[in-house]
Amino acid sequence: MKALGIMTSPVKVVSPNDSISHARNVMLRNDISRVPVVDGSDLVGILTKTDMSRGLSQNEPKWRRRPIDNITVDRFITSNVITSPPNDSVKDVASKMLENNISGIPIIDDGNTEFANEGDVLGIVTKKDLIDYYVKQDIEKVAVEICTSNVATVHRHHTINHAVELLESKGIGRLIVVEENKYPVGILTISDLTFALLGNPQGSGLTGKDIKLARRESTSGQKKHRSVMKDVMVAEDVMSSPLISVGPNALTTKVASKMIKKDISGIPVIDDNNLIGIITKTDIVKSLYDHL
Helix, strand or coil, rough: CHHHHCCCCCCCCECCEEEEEHHHHHHHHCCCEEEEEEEECCCEEEEEEEHHHHHHHCCCCCCCCCCCHHHHHCCCEECCCEEECCCHHHHHHHHHHHHCCCEEEEEEECCCEEEEEEEEEEEEEEEHHHHHHHHHHCCCEEHHHHCCCCCCCEEEEEEEEEEHHHHHHHHHCEEECCCCCCCCCCEEEEEHHHHHHHHHCCCCCCCEEEEEEEEEEECCCCCCEEEEECCCCEHHHHHHHCCCCCCCEEEEEEEHHHHHHCCCCEEEECCCCEEEEEEEEHHHHHHHHHHH
């Protein structure tokens, strides 16, 4: 199978001068996490949810506090884009993703097709496309064989800033949210943080929430008046819950199918309420590469 046969096409694109809010809306409307950035017909970069999340979490006082309608795509794009020609094999595409630690590869016409011009963006192959392909393969592995056992966790009351720092320091895309007894209760992803950050009308980050508290008119009086205090946003405010999980003996093709059906990118592996690992899209792509 070639890249041309599994790519998503037509591909949604944005331009360097589009606003971040426009790019966010394109991603939301089309349920995607990355868009190629084109200037005319030329590919000049790619924009992902991770790029936006990292960009908005930086301390850049000259522009960070501007509304996201006034922040342009070109501030956040990755310009050195890894691409593939349409005749690359699925294994070639998987190899490029794994070697470069990326989740999407634009497919660029190399002058050998009859329906496009050389340099045109024909489509994009994402990890989701590879997982769709994986589900159709005859693979008899189980979850515990391919899961990542060293799982990063965060307490449900840890701040969002702490979660962002942990994601950055470990170079990962998700954290399992746990209770005091380490029991997993949710998952927090780059996507959750990105769209929470962009949901702020000022585009200035997710800093806190207002909590209304009743207070007395006097020391012994009735609680009539309300005061408002600012509380720091924590992991449980943004996490996805209830948690979707699988057992250690679940077939990996079934796990991949669940990822597609539930539109998620990571599934914890839990055995008797104990977190023993997580299967991510990257783990599935590695398993596919090994199979091909």
